Amino acid sequence: xxxxxxxxxxxxxxxxxxxxxxxxxxxxxxxxxxxxxxxxxxxxxxxxxxxxxxxxxxxxxxxxxxxxxxxxxxxxxxxxxxxxxxxxxxxxxxxxxxxxxxxxxxxxxxxxxxxxxxxxxxxxxxxxxxxxxxxxxxxxxxxxxxxxxxxxxxxxxxxxxxxxxxxxxxxxxxxxxxxxxxxxxxxxxxxxxxxxxxxxxxxxxxxxxxxxxxxxxxxxxxxxxxxxxxxxxxxxxxxxxxxxxxxxxxxxxxxxxxxxxxxxxxxxxxxxxxxxxxxxxxxxxxxxxxxxxxxxxxxxxxxxxxxxxxxxxxxxxxxxxxxxxxxxxxxxxxxxxxxxxxxxxxxx
Numbered sequence: 001x002x003x004x005x006x007x008x009x010x011x012x013x014x015x016x017x018x019x020x021x022x023x024x025x026x027x028x029x030x031x032x033x034x035x036x037x038x039x040x041x042x043x044x045x046x047x048x049x050x051x052x053x054x055x056x057x058x059x060x061x062x063x064x065x066x067x068x069x070x071x072x073x074x075x076x077x078x079x080x081x082x083x084x085x086x087x088x089x090x091x092x093x094x095x096x097x098x099x100x101x102x103x104x105x106x107x108x109x110x111x112x113x114x115x116x117x118x119x120x121x122x123x124x125x126x127x128x129x130x131x132x133x134x135x136x137x138x139x140x141x142x143x144x145x146x147x148x149x150x151x152x153x154x155x156x157x158x159x160x161x162x163x164x165x166x167x168x169x170x171x172x173x174x175x176x177x178x179x180x181x182x183x184x185x186x187x188x189x190x191x192x193x194x195x196x197x198x199x200x201x202x203x204x205x206x207x208x209x210x211x212x213x214x215x216x217x218x219x220x221x222x223x224x225x226x227x228x229x230x231x232x233x234x235x236x237x238x239x240x241x242x243x244x245x246x247x248x249x250x251x252x253x254x255x256x257x258x259x260x261x262x263x264x265x266x267x268x269x270x271x272x273x274x275x276x277x278x279x280x281x282x283x284x285x286x287x288x289x290x291x292x293x294x295x296x297x298x299x300x301x302x303x304x305x306x307x308x309x310x311x312x313x314x315x316x317x318x319x320x321x322x323x324x325x326x327x328x329x330x331x332x333x334x335x336x337x338x339x340x341x342x343x344x345x346x347x348x
Contacts, residue, residue: 079127096308236263276341295338
């Protein structure tokens with residue numbers, strides 16, 4: 001016959017707690033905890049251990065990872081902050097990080113902030129209060145280290161105690177502009193990224209330095225400034241439409257990313273210009289769709305999944321007490337496809 005205590009677990013009105021499970025088994029909460037956590041050096045009979053495991057399984061008991069972390073135990077949970085969950089850059093970096101974390105048995109909580117400073121400031125504390133052991137920052141500008149171990153991806157800001165994984169943008173600019181230069185392009189339209197993007201300033205400074213070294217002019221009239229928060233090809237489409245109202249004598253467009261490049265190609269097509277016959281287009285990132293667009297996109301490959309994997313591995317190493325470098329530079333690669341070609345003599 002079921003006791004009052006056992007009856008309360010048969011149809012629980014709330015998740016079963018450790019205390020409820022202990023009362024049902026007529027054991028101390030400490031004994032139940034030692035069994036479920038496989039605590040060593042405890043003289044608990046195997047029959048008792050079996051009873052605890054069977055009861056926990058029967059009533060769907062889930063240990064509180066937050067409570068464990070507050071008691072000095074590992075929660076095996078990470079926090080990941082990123083601007084948004086979308087196709088392209090962020091999703092590929094997140095995918096690489098997730099592969100490493102899941103392989104190591106970690107669960108992770110993601111929060112997107114859309115580059116809002118108040119959310120970027122508030123979220124780390126909220127994640128820590130929910131038991132995360134560490135935080136990965138993806139394309140997130142922050143100036144204060146969180147109250148836990150952290151690694152950033154593409155932060156471009158030195159924050160004491162936070163390791164950073166970033167692409168070598170100087171090399172990326174050399175590859176992109178060097179490619180166009182070798183194809184004979186001298187009148188190049190440039191695209192600057194949104195100021196809230198962590199990569200924008202670093203990439204633009206590198207572009208200017210490399211352009212000067214090649215003797216290429218960066219004309220204000222041939223420079224597009226992205227300013228809206230959008231990850232749609234429409235961003236590149238409208239930028240080129242506005243550019244074409246001012247000038248049409250450029251022979252190439254160097255885009256901030258592949259998504260914008262897809263919009264650029266469509267805008268050029270709608271204006272009666274052929275890619276790459278009339279205008280060459282070079283993107284950045286090498287997102288998965290770049291190889292399947294028409295024409296296939298020439299771009300700078302930013303090994304996004306690798307960056308996520310490296311960052312997650314560094315964070316795990318920090319948590320285990322290992323030393324990690326303050327900056328880990330990732331090498332870019334030029335991927336030549338169909339959207340770039342030698343400049344026609346009539347377009348020089």
